[in-house]
Amino acid sequence: MEMQVMGTGSFYTYWEVFRWAEDGDVFEIVDCPNNDFEGSRVVMKKQGGYGVVMKHYGSYGDDSSDTLVTPYGAITGSTFKRVDAFEKVDFRTAFDAIRTEGHEVYVKKYGEFEVFGRFTDFSDHYITDLDDLINADFYMKTK
Incomplete structure (x- = not known):
């Protein structure tokens, strides 16, 4: 965490x-x-x-x-x-959460957690292809 x-x-x-x-x-x-x-x-x-x-x-x-x-x-x-506490989640969990819009998903950029959602510009997170997307580290807030 x-x-x-x-x-x-x-x-x-x-x-x-x-x-x-x-x-x-x-x-x-x-x-x-x-x-x-x-x-x-x-x-x-x-x-x-x-x-x-x-x-x-x-x-x-x-x-x-x-x-x-x-x-x-x-x-x-x-x-x-x-x-805020963030827990690392796998690719599938992150995208299920984005799809259902039940939880916010985050990626880490320059040591800070930023929201990653349906309308996120991938280039803002240095994601240029599917491999980058699959290998990105996704997080969700925990309590």
Whole structure:
């Protein structure tokens, strides 16, 4: 699975992450009083019926208190941006999704994920023949 900070969308303060996050959402620190934390990711986990907790990325399945993010100045003063997760899919899955228009399909261009759909200009993605199309890497968003 690959991840990318959303190109569009809102920036969130620490407290807004708790207000708007849902179970499993991933956020990345994009601005922080301590530059060492920029680029760090957190995952939100629903606990009981009372809301979400902020956990260190990669610790979603571990319920120990060591995995919780401690709310100190560098974290509470940070700005967060939602992260999208992309899973690589095969050619057939990608084109079935495009055909049924149920899901968006993406290709990676210059390290960024871009939508690939029915009306995509292949040359924008350096696809010049059927071989290029079959060998392209396709992705779909995951939760």
